[in-house]
Amino acid sequence: MDIELYYTPHTRSSRPRWLLEELAQPYHLRPVELFEGERNPVHPLGSVPAVTINGETLIESGAICHWLADRFPEKKLAPASTDPQRARYEQWMFFVPGTLEPPAFDILMHTQILPEKKRIAAIVPFSTRRYQQILRMLSKELDHDGYLLGEQFTCADIMLGTTLAWLPELLADHPSLLAYIQRVTARPAYQRAIEPVHETA
Numbered sequence: 001m002d003i004e005l006y007y008t009p010h011t012r013s014s015r016p017r018w019l020l021e022e023l024a025q026p027y028h029l030r031p032v033e034l035f036e037g038e039r040n041p042v043h044p045l046g047s048v049p050a051v052t053i054n055g056e057t058l059i060e061s062g063a064i065c066h067w068l069a070d071r072f073p074e075k076k077l078a079p080a081s082t083d084p085q086r087a088r089y090e091q092w093m094f095f096v097p098g099t100l101e102p103p104a105f106d107i108l109m110h111t112q113i114l115p116e117k118k119r120i121a122a123i124v125p126f127s128t129r130r131y132q133q134i135l136r137m138l139s140k141e142l143d144h145d146g147y148l149l150g151e152q153f154t155c156a157d158i159m160l161g162t163t164l165a166w167l168p169e170l171l172a173d174h175p176s177l178l179a180y181i182q183r184v185t186a187r188p189a190y191q192r193a194i195e196p197v198h199e200t201a
């Protein structure tokens with residue numbers, strides 16, 4: 001399988017890069033200098049990430065991860081469709097982009113990313129309340145030494161771990177989430193996935 005990942009560090013493209021490292025699947029990194037104004041040439045909106053797999057382009061970090069994790073069942077990063085854990089896996093794969101991301105993204109946009117004069121201050125307390133409500137729920141869910149599905153680390157942990165890392169300062173009151181983040185980011189595949197980008201042939 002020939003995989004090219006269009007990638008900008010510190011964006012949602014960390015998700016497929018981390019997954020590809022967990023899968024030990026060779027891939028070519030195609031750096032996109034998004035923060036310098038470059039657009040992603042293979043994404044219809046110019047965004048990252050995108051992958052091309054044997055020449056076919058796929059966008060949406062969640063869809064890319066979901067699809068890739070299923071392609072390599074022997075790596076156990078996604079329960080099989082017949083596995084009783086599959087329903088919970090799907091729940092978390094959709095929970096992250098559907099429920100956790102929106103308030104986190106609004107906080108980031110209106111405190112860090114948008115130019116100051118474009119930020120809307122009133123959004124921040126509203127989204128912070130919602131985000132903290134979700135973090136309290138996740139803290140209970142992860143009040144143990146494992147992962148979202150228990151002992152088995154899965155692609156859902158990549159979706160969650162990358163998103164919680166956007167706003168580390170908001171995890172301060174949630175020791176179980178701090179411990180979880182430390183646990184998942186200590187993984188060798190994560191460490192490889194944050195290495196500086198070198199375009200590959």
Ligand SMILES: N[C@@H](CCC(=O)N[C@@H](CS)C(=O)NCC(=O)O)C(=O)O
Nearest residue numbers: 011012013046047048049060061062
């Ligand atoms: N839902 C999409 C969001 C893609 C997205 O908005 N990516 C951001 C970086 S995290 C981006 O490229 N922003 C610049 C742009 O879209 O112009 C995904 O998960 O892949």
